[in-house]
Amino acid sequence: xxxxxxxxxxxxxxxxxxxxxxxxxxxxxxxxxxxxxxxxxxxxxxxxxxxxxxxxxxxxxxxxxxxxxxxxxxxxxxxxxxxxxxxxxxxxxxxxxxxxxxxxxxxxxxxxxxxxxxxxxxxxxxxxxxxxxxxxxxxxxxxxxxxxxxxxxxxxxxxxxxxxxxxxxxxxxx
Numbered sequence: 001x002x003x004x005x006x007x008x009x010x011x012x013x014x015x016x017x018x019x020x021x022x023x024x025x026x027x028x029x030x031x032x033x034x035x036x037x038x039x040x041x042x043x044x045x046x047x048x049x050x051x052x053x054x055x056x057x058x059x060x061x062x063x064x065x066x067x068x069x070x071x072x073x074x075x076x077x078x079x080x081x082x083x084x085x086x087x088x089x090x091x092x093x094x095x096x097x098x099x100x101x102x103x104x105x106x107x108x109x110x111x112x113x114x115x116x117x118x119x120x121x122x123x124x125x126x127x128x129x130x131x132x133x134x135x136x137x138x139x140x141x142x143x144x145x146x147x148x149x150x151x152x153x154x155x156x157x158x159x160x161x162x163x164x165x166x167x168x169x170x171x172x173x174x
Contacts, residue, residue: 009092010058011045011136013078013143014068015122016099022122022149026132027065028115041131042114043094045141058095066117067106068090074098078143094139096147122149 014025029042044065048057055072062070078094105117120128122144126137143149 007050007052007079007113008054009045009046009047010054010061011043011092011139012058012062012070012075012097013043013094013140014062014070014097014099014101015143015147015149016119017149018119018121021149022144023119024122024125025068025117026120026125027117029113030115031113032063041128043132043136044114044117046113054093054095054131058097063095065106065114067103069102070097074100076146078146079082092135094143096143098147 012025016023016025025044026041029040029043030069044062045058046061046065048054049060052060054077058075059072062068074097076096076098078096079104107116108114122140124138125132132140
């Protein structure tokens with residue numbers, strides 16, 4: 001299924017503590033670039049199949065792309081944020097996953113859509129050029145702020161300094 005096709009799509013924001021830093025799970029995106037997602041990296045996630053809830057799709061996609069097994073109880077929708085793909089008429093939502101899961105990271109996703117998952121520092125994920133799509137960075141910022149991982153959200157906003165005005169003016173970021 002192509003990105004955004006059908007019943008909407010979801011992404012997971014998996015965070016863990018690494019020493020004094022916070023890391024987010026990121027995957028190389030091997031799908032062809034589109035105007036809406038021109039970047040080379042992505043968060044685990046994908047399309048929702050007919051009859052699936054967002055959480056069921058999230059659990060399935062995270063396992064397919066990463067090998068990690070999460071449970072419904074670990075998933076929290078990132079409040080007030082979704083990315084609408086106007087051309088497809090679908091909606092993309094983001095979910096924060098608490099830092100407990102089972103399994104071992106895969107070498108690559110099951111269908112060859114993503115490469116080997118890896119843990120990036122939050123600063124790298126927010127600043128890397130051609131890294132995550134801006135909508136993913138905004139959702140990550142919001143998940144960090146809501147989850148308690150971010151002690152100082154102003155430092156996170158600084159990591160997105162070229163978009164700081166947008167961060168403070170977005171109604172879902174308040």
